[in-house]
Amino acid sequence: MKVPFLDLHPQIKSIRTHINAAFARVMESGIFILGKETEGFEQEFARYCGARYCVAVNSGTSALHVALLAHGIRFGDEVITQPNTFVATCEAIAYVGAKPVFADIDPVSHTLDVAGVERAITKKTKAIIPVHLYGNAADMNALLRIARKHNIAIIEDAAQAHGATYRGKTIGSFGNTTCFSFYPSKVLGAYGEGGAVLTNSKKMEKAIRALRDHGQISKHAHEVIGYNYRIQALQAAFLRVKLKHLNSWVALRRKNARTYNALLKSLSANVLLPVERPHSVSSMYAYVIRCRRRNELASYLAKHGIQTQIHYPTPVHLQKAFFHLGYKKGDFPAAERCAKEILSLPMYPELTDGHIRYVASHVKKFYEA
Numbered sequence: 001m002k003v004p005f006l007d008l009h010p011q012i013k014s015i016r017t018h019i020n021a022a023f024a025r026v027m028e029s030g031i032f033i034l035g036k037e038t039e040g041f042e043q044e045f046a047r048y049c050g051a052r053y054c055v056a057v058n059s060g061t062s063a064l065h066v067a068l069l070a071h072g073i074r075f076g077d078e079v080i081t082q083p084n085t086f087v088a089t090c091e092a093i094a095y096v097g098a099k100p101v102f103a104d105i106d107p108v109s110h111t112l113d114v115a116g117v118e119r120a121i122t123k124k125t126k127a128i129i130p131v132h133l134y135g136n137a138a139d140m141n142a143l144l145r146i147a148r149k150h151n152i153a154i155i156e157d158a159a160q161a162h163g164a165t166y167r168g169k170t171i172g173s174f175g176n177t178t179c180f181s182f183y184p185s186k187v188l189g190a191y192g193e194g195g196a197v198l199t200n201s202k203k204m205e206k207a208i209r210a211l212r213d214h215g216q217i218s219k220h221a222h223e224v225i226g227y228n229y230r231i232q233a234l235q236a237a238f239l240r241v242k243l244k245h246l247n248s249w250v251a252l253r254r255k256n257a258r259t260y261n262a263l264l265k266s267l268s269a270n271v272l273l274p275v276e277r278p279h280s281v282s283s284m285y286a287y288v289i290r291c292r293r294r295n296e297l298a299s300y301l302a303k304h305g306i307q308t309q310i311h312y313p314t315p316v317h318l319q320k321a322f323f324h325l326g327y328k329k330g331d332f333p334a335a336e337r338c339a340k341e342i343l344s345l346p347m348y349p350e351l352t353d354g355h356i357r358y359v360a361s362h363v364k365k366f367y368e369a
């Protein structure tokens, strides 16, 4: 048997007629960038997330970039985030000339350790970017308390957390701005690039709308130097189709996670299963175990047709691109330890029980051997 890490085909098949109709609608309209499809998606996604405004852009990285700009973050400012994230979180901070400052993580949720954040705050700190990694919500109440106390902004990186909840409320409006990616592999993914910023602030929404489209506040009126970060109408139209299925896809991911948990729980001497903090219901973007002899296990599974991934093998503070920040090995023990132990097993809504049983049986055989 072959178990791919991710297979988008069964999902495309299940919604193909609606996707084809969306494609035809955009072709008929002759509007390929922004337009009514984008406005429709923005309204629907804002409503889904419980935020007042949504501005769709052309990637999650662009979403983070314009959110930082709209908050006025610039050269000399510091932005606290976690080192175990996709590099884009930190690149966006660097794009505006600010300095990424790392705090360690809670190794259970893989999200920011609140005490570490508090220790990292200086007079230069202007924002915190919690990453809801793997779909696990960061401890937003605690982070919001710190942000209020120090008068700093919270920009959530929710690239992996569509449909996740924190204390019963959907992720999308806890911080001042929340950024999503619609990269195809995401819980809500486009068929190309896409992203969005959500906010409850009219002022932020206006600033982000302008930044996304060459700084225009109306036709030919360029108030600031902006970017071409516009989303394609086709992607917005596809996302409108897919948004209708988001809750059921998250439910299927969570069901798959429960199946894995049940089959792997006997391996507790070698494998730590994902644990949800009581405040968080994960979107289960990734099913991430922590395990002994991780690299050997990954090779063994690959030999038996099972694809796995590591999200992420090198924390950002140890990436060459960020050496100039002056961090070194040992600075963030929890993040570094997790980076050595984590393994993401195949996870997508359409993964079958047969796939999961096959994966679990090979994880077991590996440790029994």
Ligand SMILES: Cc1ncc(COP(=O)(O)O)c(C=O)c1O
Binding pocket: 059, 060, 061, 062, 085, 086, 088, 089, 131, 157, 159, 160, 180, 181, 182, 183, 194, 195
């Ligand atoms: C945590 C995180 N932040 C940011 C991004 C960047 O999003 P994009 O690839 O859409 O630019 C991603 C996804 O790739 C991500 O997983």
